[in-house]
Amino acid sequence: MQYCVKCVYPAVAATPLTFDQHGVCTGCRVAEMPRAIDWNGRWRLFEALVEEYRSASGYDILIPVSGGKDSYFQTHVAVKRLGLKPLLVTYHGNNYLPEGEDNLHRMREVFDCDHIIVRPGVDVLIKMNRIGFRLQGDMNWHAHCGIFTSPIQVAVRYKVPLILWGEHGFMDLGGMYSYNDFVEFTAKHRLEHALRGFDWHDFTALVMREYGWRAAEQPFERTYRTMSNLDDMHENGIHDYLKFVKFGYGRATDHACKDIRSGLMTRAEGIEKVRTYDHVKPRRDLTRWLDYVGMSEREFDAVCDTFRDPRIWRAEDGQWVKENVWRRPSAYGPVSQPLTSVAR
16 A cells, blocks of 8 residues: 555545655645745635625625534634625534534624524434445435535525535545636536435534634544534544545544644654554444444444455454555454455
């Protein structure tokens, strides 16, 4: 397995990336671009864009928000710096952390914005958790679909022609696009990348100081950051563990890559974060989710093994083994199905 020489991403990644002749991944190359960009010029372009859509009587812009730190910053820019009247829209997956729920509802108050929260029924969400897990090895697929569907439906209903999305994950993490591409959200990207070819019918800093935004008070089991993914308590736990099963790396790798590229830690420090967190099976989160969907841990492990990529994992002496960024094979967990049924 090839790993980037600057960050800690492997060649087989959840967000597609490639390596140049120096062994540096496209994500790191794109992360270097902001240093050379004329951000004052970009701001003027942005101001000109939003001016086209100011409304005399309705909403100027729609902002999909989860209540996370990025949501706060986007809304801060729209309201405080541009003087826009936004409509906030949230897809609620029923599993917010207490801090995340508090942050979400605080937005309407601190920004004085109208806020529509779409909340599917709990039984439907539990079923979607189970179906997503079995079908894609992603119990949070319904959340990806809801996040990239509900805001668009609301924008059409209320005739709001401009939507301000957050970061483009495939560019930010893997370098799919350049900062010069001015990427727009499209139906093709929603279906093929955000939803991985499925749809509903297939199954489903400044902000802390100014607005009282809260990070998670209880540490996560699988990553060192406490400020990310508070809108779903399983995002940093079971959902991320499934990424480790499928791709051999997890949220700690994502966070370390971001922090290495931002100059907040060295690659050696990032590798230690990966070594500490990526392989951890989240006991606290797993216990809660298994009870939530009515599933045994044995059944959970058996389904997980069907999603292991043979380019990454191999079975040796009853254990799953993979190569690591620190260049030494490690065994992660027992094989929970006969080898003949997991060799895919």
